[in-house]
Amino acid sequence: MDMMDIPQERKLITEVPGPKSRALFERRAAAIPLGVANLHPIVTARASGAIVEDVDGNRLIDLATGISVLNVGHTPPEVVAAAQRQLELDTHTCFHVTANEPYIELAERLNALVPIDGPVKTMFANSGAEAVENAVKIARKATGRSAVVAFDHAFHGRTLMGMSLTAKVMPYKQGMGPFAPEVYRLPFAYAYRWPGGPERCAEEALAYAVDEMHKHIGEDNIACVVLEPIQGEGGFIVPAPGFVEGIAEFCATNGIVFVADEIQSGMGRAGRWFAIEAEDVHPDIVTSAKSLGGGLPISAISGRADLMDAVHVGGLGGTYGGNPVAAAAALAVLDLIERDALLDRANVVGDTIMARLRALEERHPQIGEVRGRGAMCAMELVEDPDTKEPLVADTMNRIAGGALEGGVIVLTAGTYGNVIRLLPPLTIEELLLADGLDVLEEAVDAALG
Numbered sequence: 001m002d003m004m005d006i007p008q009e010r011k012l013i014t015e016v017p018g019p020k021s022r023a024l025f026e027r028r029a030a031a032i033p034l035g036v037a038n039l040h041p042i043v044t045a046r047a048s049g050a051i052v053e054d055v056d057g058n059r060l061i062d063l064a065t066g067i068s069v070l071n072v073g074h075t076p077p078e079v080v081a082a083a084q085r086q087l088e089l090d091t092h093t094c095f096h097v098t099a100n101e102p103y104i105e106l107a108e109r110l111n112a113l114v115p116i117d118g119p120v121k122t123m124f125a126n127s128g129a130e131a132v133e134n135a136v137k138i139a140r141k142a143t144g145r146s147a148v149v150a151f152d153h154a155f156h157g158r159t160l161m162g163m164s165l166t167a168k169v170m171p172y173k174q175g176m177g178p179f180a181p182e183v184y185r186l187p188f189a190y191a192y193r194w195p196g197g198p199e200r201c202a203e204e205a206l207a208y209a210v211d212e213m214h215k216h217i218g219e220d221n222i223a224c225v226v227l228e229p230i231q232g233e234g235g236f237i238v239p240a241p242g243f244v245e246g247i248a249e250f251c252a253t254n255g256i257v258f259v260a261d262e263i264q265s266g267m268g269r270a271g272r273w274f275a276i277e278a279e280d281v282h283p284d285i286v287t288s289a290k291s292l293g294g295g296l297p298i299s300a301i302s303g304r305a306d307l308m309d310a311v312h313v314g315g316l317g318g319t320y321g322g323n324p325v326a327a328a329a330a331l332a333v334l335d336l337i338e339r340d341a342l343l344d345r346a347n348v349v350g351d352t353i354m355a356r357l358r359a360l361e362e363r364h365p366q367i368g369e370v371r372g373r374g375a376m377c378a379m380e381l382v383e384d385p386d387t388k389e390p391l392v393a394d395t396m397n398r399i400a401g402g403a404l405e406g407g408v409i410v411l412t413a414g415t416y417g418n419v420i421r422l423l424p425p426l427t428i429e430e431l432l433l434a435d436g437l438d439v440l441e442e443a444v445d446a447a448l449g
């Protein structure tokens with residue numbers, strides 16, 4: 001066992017949050033702006049595998065993984081060692097000044113992995129938002145067009161273009177406009193809430209989108225469509241079958257760049273390297289981030305070589321993009337996903353979670369829908385299954401807060417904040433996952449009565 005390994009067991013030695021977390025949160029309140037939110041009032045001391053140990057010594061089961069960043073688990077020794085090795089060799093020269101091998105090798109690895117047809121090239125940035133920004137820049141330069149299409153319930157980041165593409169106004173946009181121009185929003189094929197019912201969702205959403213792109217935007221004006229193959233922040237919305245394919249076909253026919261934002265859904269989370277692989281669709285550009293770096297900040301923009309090379313020399317980049325330490329960590333992450341067959345594990349973990357959520361759904365009519373792919377699973381909660389009115393925030397907080405008090409970290413999501421999403425490490429041990437789900441189940445039972 002590695003020196004820093006933490007036993008993979010839930011263990012509560014104080015109430016949660018404990019006194020040390022509470023004291024640090026007082027300092028935090030004085031030193032850090034209100035706008036930077038915390039979902040849980042916990043301060044981390046260290047983390048390993050699927051366990052987060054807080055400053056009070058409590059060991060919490062992490063079913064949130066820093067919002068989909070630790071698909072390979074916290075601090076796996078291979079990733080830590082790769083980053084440490086690179087730290088001692090070279091931390092930064094800036095790729096624009098002198099290149100480094102991890103950047104080049106990671107580009108080669110991703111070029112071979114992304115489900116894009118033909119030759120592929122990849123560049124790196126630091127965050128998901130920056131990846132989306134670059135995808136739009138490349139699509140605009142390559143097409144000579146300016147319009148960008150995004151969807152209801154989408155999340156693409158907090159920078160100006162990212163925020164403009166993001167759907168939800170509170171908390172992400174309120175009072176922070178004006179937003180980037182030439183962004184158009186279309187309905188997403190959200191079967192559970194589709195007015196005409198789930199059976200008609202894909203067909204109607206697609207017909208509406210195509211008509212809108214033709215009549216109101218003009219296909220010849222559209223540089224790119226940016227789409228999450230499974231929406232993340234929006235509530236783990238799996239698009240109704242056929243919708244994504246139809247959008248991709250419309251893009252291909254009309255010279256529109258199809259961008260799959262895989263920042264949350266990629267790197268094995270949905271049981272495939274990239275969630276879009278379930279759709280029989282070949283995107284033109286794929287954005288990756290989060291679990292790519294296994295905890296270190298790095299994002300990737302992979303695209304058809306002809307598009308990527310449409311930008312003139314010097315038109316892309318940034319000081320830290322593809323930082324060698326983060327790139328070395330990312331290479332170790334890709335190795336781990338391959339070595340430990342984590343795509344298969346994602347499906348096993350997902351089956352376990354789905355079975356438990358479905359059993360809960362039987363007991364509680366307020367669980368309106370259980371959905372997901374691979375280990376990207378969620379339940380949407382409502383006040384009443386007929387009206388589908390979202391469950392009130394207070395009850396949602398009791399579920400997430402109840403789980404935390406029991407030693408399990410879960411996340412909410414959704415435009416209406418009424419979704420519990422589960423993002424455990426793909427490496428989580430079965431017994432630990434079962435224990436975490438027991439605690440969640442108790443919290444749901446207590447909150448829903």
Ligand code: PLZ
Pocket residue numbers: 067127128129130132155156157158228232233261262263264265289290
């Ligand atoms: N695209 C699909 O999920 C980040 C946001 C957390 P950054 N999602 C977590 C928060 O409250 O800000 C995300 C995403 C998709 C883009 C992004 C943006 O990635 O690395 O946070 O910039």
